[in-house]
Amino acid sequence: xxxxxxxxxxxxxxxxxxxxxxxxxxxxxxxxxxxxxxxxxxxxxxxxxxxxxxxxxxxxxxxxxxxxxxxxxxxxxxxxxxxxxxxxxxxxxxxxxxxxxxxxxxxxxxxxxxxxxxxxxxxxxxxxxxxxxxxxxxxxxxxxxxxxxxxxxxxxxxxxxxxxxxxxxxxxxxxxxxxxxxxxxxxxxxxxxxxxxxxxxxxxxxxxxxxxxxxxxxxxxxxxxxxxxxxxxxxxxxxxxxxxxxxxxxxxxxxxxxxxxxxxxxxxxxxxxxxxxxxxxxxxxxxxxxxxxxxxxxxxxxxxxxxxxxxxxxxxxxxxxxxxxxxxxxxxxxxxxxxxxxxxxxxxxxxxxxxxxxxxxxxxxxxxxxxxxxxxxxxxxxxxxxxxxxxxxxxxxxxxxxxxxxxxxxxxxxxxxxxxxxxxxxxxxxxxxxxxxxxxxxxxxxxxxxxxxxxxxxxxxxxxxxxxx
Ligand code: ADP
Numbered sequence: 001x002x003x004x005x006x007x008x009x010x011x012x013x014x015x016x017x018x019x020x021x022x023x024x025x026x027x028x029x030x031x032x033x034x035x036x037x038x039x040x041x042x043x044x045x046x047x048x049x050x051x052x053x054x055x056x057x058x059x060x061x062x063x064x065x066x067x068x069x070x071x072x073x074x075x076x077x078x079x080x081x082x083x084x085x086x087x088x089x090x091x092x093x094x095x096x097x098x099x100x101x102x103x104x105x106x107x108x109x110x111x112x113x114x115x116x117x118x119x120x121x122x123x124x125x126x127x128x129x130x131x132x133x134x135x136x137x138x139x140x141x142x143x144x145x146x147x148x149x150x151x152x153x154x155x156x157x158x159x160x161x162x163x164x165x166x167x168x169x170x171x172x173x174x175x176x177x178x179x180x181x182x183x184x185x186x187x188x189x190x191x192x193x194x195x196x197x198x199x200x201x202x203x204x205x206x207x208x209x210x211x212x213x214x215x216x217x218x219x220x221x222x223x224x225x226x227x228x229x230x231x232x233x234x235x236x237x238x239x240x241x242x243x244x245x246x247x248x249x250x251x252x253x254x255x256x257x258x259x260x261x262x263x264x265x266x267x268x269x270x271x272x273x274x275x276x277x278x279x280x281x282x283x284x285x286x287x288x289x290x291x292x293x294x295x296x297x298x299x300x301x302x303x304x305x306x307x308x309x310x311x312x313x314x315x316x317x318x319x320x321x322x323x324x325x326x327x328x329x330x331x332x333x334x335x336x337x338x339x340x341x342x343x344x345x346x347x348x349x350x351x352x353x354x355x356x357x358x359x360x361x362x363x364x365x366x367x368x369x370x371x372x373x374x375x376x377x378x379x380x381x382x383x384x385x386x387x388x389x390x391x392x393x394x395x396x397x398x399x400x401x402x403x404x405x406x407x408x409x410x411x412x413x414x415x416x417x418x419x420x421x422x423x424x425x426x427x428x429x430x431x432x433x434x435x436x437x438x439x440x441x442x443x444x445x446x447x448x449x450x451x452x453x454x455x456x457x458x459x460x461x462x463x464x465x466x467x468x469x
Contacts, residue, residue: 001461002036003027004125006114008107008134010039010078011246013047014092016347017295018240018373019132019157022207025243026457027077029450033458036077038123042087042110043073043080051075055122061112063105064172070113072122079123081113097326104165108173108193111137115146127461129153133163136197137173143200144179151464154201156194158370159215160222160299163193187223198227202464205236205457207371208392212237220368238457239395240371241450242380249381254350255357259382261444264437267357267382274358275318278342284318288429290386290422291359293352293374296325296345301365301388301413306330308415308422313338317426320355322348356381360436361425367413369393379406379443384436386421388413396448400428406442 009015011024027037043052052073059070071082081087086106094100111130115138117123127150130138139152170180170191178184184199185191198204206212214220216229228235245251249267250260256273259266271289275281294300306327312319321331321343331343344351356362362378364387371392375385386408387393397407408425410417429436 001034001127001465002038002125003030003461004114004118004123004128005037005039006111006128006130006135006138007039007041008110008132009092010041013041013078013080014044015349016092018371021242021373022157022240023131025241025246025450026454028243029241029454030458032451033454035458035461038077038079038125040079040081040114040117040123042106043082044092045088045090046092047080052080057120057122059113059116059120059122061109061116062174063109063112064174068109070109070116072117079117081110081117083109083113086110096324096328104163104169104172107134107163108137108169111135111141112174114138115141115148118148119146125150127151127153127464129155129461130197130201131155132157133161133194133197136163136193138197139201140175140179140185140193140196140199144184145175151202152200153203153205153460153464154197156198156204156206156215156370158299159194159206159220159224160368162195162222162224164190165193167191192224195224195227198224198231201234203234203236203460204228204231205238205460207238207240208395209237209239210394211368211370211391214368214391236456236460238453238460239392239448240373240376241448241453242373242376244380244449247377247380249357252353252357254353256354259357261382261441264382264440264444267440270354270357271360274320274354278320280318280339280342284340288317288360288426289320289358290317290361290363290425291320291322291355291383292363293322293355294364296323296327296331298326299367299369301367301418302327304365304367304413304415304418305363308418309334309338309341311415311419312422313340315340315422315426316430317422318342320344320359322346322352322355356383359383360429361386361408361422363418363422364388364393365410365413365418365421366390366393372396375407376448379446379448382440382444384408384425384439384443386410386418386425388417400424400439404442406439406446
C-alpha cells in the first residue's frame with residue numbers, strides 16, 4: 001500500500017506546532033507496519049537544500065489568472081514543492097500572531113500542484129491523506145475536478161483554523177462557481193476550505209475521541225457543527241502519539257543530564273541545573289518547578305494564565321513559560337514583576353527539551369485541545385501534568401483522585417480552576433514526596449507511542465481501499 005501524506009509542516013523541515021510532530025511520526029509508524037508513505041509539503045525558505053534532488057519535470061498551476069511554475073524536489077520519501085514567489089518567505093504562515101494575505105494562493109496552490117503531480121505521474125498513491133485546512137482544498141480537487149479514483153482521508157488537527165476566505169478566493173483559486181453552494185465550499189457568504197474537505201473526503205478523522213464528540217457541538221466547532229453532524233458517519237477519533245525515539249530523556253542530547261525510568265534520579269539534576277542557569281537555585285531548589293510550553297494563544301488558555309499571574313506570584317514555586325504568539329508581549333519583563341517566574345518568548349526546540357526535563361509539572365490550561373502533544377512529551381520526561389479536562393487531555397490523563405491516576409485535571413478554563421490545580425500539585429510535591437516520586441515513575445511507564453494509533457489508521461486505510469466507508 002502506498003499513501004501520499006500531505007501536510008503544511010513536517011518535522012524537522014518545518015514546525016510551528018503539533019502538526020509537524022504528527023506529520024513526522026505517524027508516517028514513520030505506518031512504515032513500520034509495512035505501508036509506503038510519500039510525504040509532500042511546500043519548500044519554505046527555512047528548509048535546508050542539503051540532499052534535495054530536483055525532479056526533471058516542472059508543473060504549471062494557474063492561480064489568480066496566470067500560470068505559476070512549481071518545481072519538485074525529493075529527499076528520501078519527502079517531496080518538496082518549490083514556488084519561490086509563494087514560499088520563499090521568512091515565515092510559514094506569517095509573522096507571529098499573523099498570517100500572509102495570500103495564504104489562499106499559497107496553500108490552495110500547493111493542493112493544485114499536488115493534484116497536477118499525481119495527474120502527471122510524478123507522484124503515485126493508492127490513498128491520499130490530507131491534513132488540516134492548508135491541504136483541505138486537495139480532497140475537493142481530487143473528487144470534483146480531477147475525479148481521481150483513490151480514496152481520500154482528511155484529518156482535522158485543529159478545527160479553529162478552517163481556511164476561510166472571501167468568496168473572491170474562489171476566482172483567485174481558479175475554482176468553478178458550481179462549488180459555491182451550501183453543500184460544498186460556500187460558508188456564510190465566504191468560502192471555507194475545511195468544510196470542502198469534510199464534505200468531499202471519504203473519511204474524516206480527528207486526533208482524539210473526546211474532540212471527535214466535542215466538534216459536533218456549537219462550543220467547539222466554530223460553525224462547522226452542522227456539516228460535521230451531517231457527515232458524522234465518516235468521522236473517527238484516533239488519538240495522536242509521540243515518537244519515543246525522538247523524545248527520550250535517556251538519549252536526548254539537549255538536556256543537562258540523561259535519565260531513564262530505571263534511574264530517574266538524573267531528572268532532579270536537570271531541575272537544579274536549570275535553576276542554577278536562571279540564577280534562582282538558592283531560593284527555589286526545594287520548591288516545585290512548573291512550566292508552560294505552548295503557543296501563546298487563546299486556545300492554550302493564555303488569557304486564563306495571564307489573569308492568574310498575581311496569584312501564581314504568591315505560590316511558593318517557580319514558573320517557566322516558553323512560547324510564542326499573539327500574547328507574547330504580555331510576558332515581556334515578567335521576571336521583574338514576579339521573582340518566581342521566567343518567560344522566554346521564542347520558539348526554541350532545544351530549550352523546550354531542557355524545560356521538559358527540568359520541570360516537576362507542566363501546565364496545560366487549554367480552552368480546547370484536539371489532542372495535545374506537550375502533555376505526552378512531558379510525561380515521557382517524568383513531568384506530571386496539570387490540565388483542563390478537554391479533548392485529548394481528557395483522553396490521555398487520569399486525575400490522581402482516581403485509582404491509578406497520574407494527572408491533575410480541572411473542569412473549566414478559569415483562573416480559579418487553574419489555581420486549584422496548581423495548589424493541589426504543589427501540595428502533593430511539598431507534603432508527599434514519596435507519592436510524588438511514584439507518580440513520576442507511573443507517567444514514565446505509560447505508553448503513548450504511535451504503534452496503536454498507527455494500527456487504527458491502517459485499519460481505516462484498508463477499509464477505505466475495500467470501498468467500505
Ligand atoms: P499545537 O496546538 O500548537 O499543535 P500541541 O500540543 O499539539 O499544540 O504541539 C505543540 C508542539 O510544539 C510540541 O512539540 C511543543 O513542544 C512545541 N512547542 C510549542 N511551543 C514551543 C516553543 N515556544 N518552543 C519550542 N517548542 C514549542
